[in-house]
Amino acid sequence: MIVNLLRNGIGQILACGDQLTRPPKMQRDPARQAQVNEQAARLSLYQYHGCPFCIRVRRELHRLNVDIELRDVRKNATYRQELLEQGGRSMVPCLRIDENGKSRWMYESGDIIAWLREQFGDQTA
Secondary structure, eight states, X not given: OHHHHHHHHHHHHHHHHHHHHOXXXXXXXXXXXXXXHHHHTTEEEEEOTTOHHHHHHHHHHHHHTOOOEEEETTTOHHHXXXXXXXXXXXXXXXEXXXXXXXXXXXXXXXXXXXXXXXXXXXXXX
């Protein structure tokens, strides 16, 4: 019980720090942002508010100016069940990528961030 209280307390402090120190959003022309929004519609992030690894991914989403559905597995048992049954693990963060009628489940914050940068990073160079 004490461990949960500590974990939740530290998670809330980290989440507050995230809100105060977020990087600026990437700026795109409206046509490119519309493409990004269309691509992002097929993504959802299974996470919870105080998880440090989830915070890392959410910060990168903010920086890249990618708005995806956030599915809080602590507040919604259906999302937790989907993650376990369809993704195979109850670990967060997990990015669900729906493409060609199939879902791909990506775990590990570093892998998720690398994939997001590849998909949505500045490609003008």
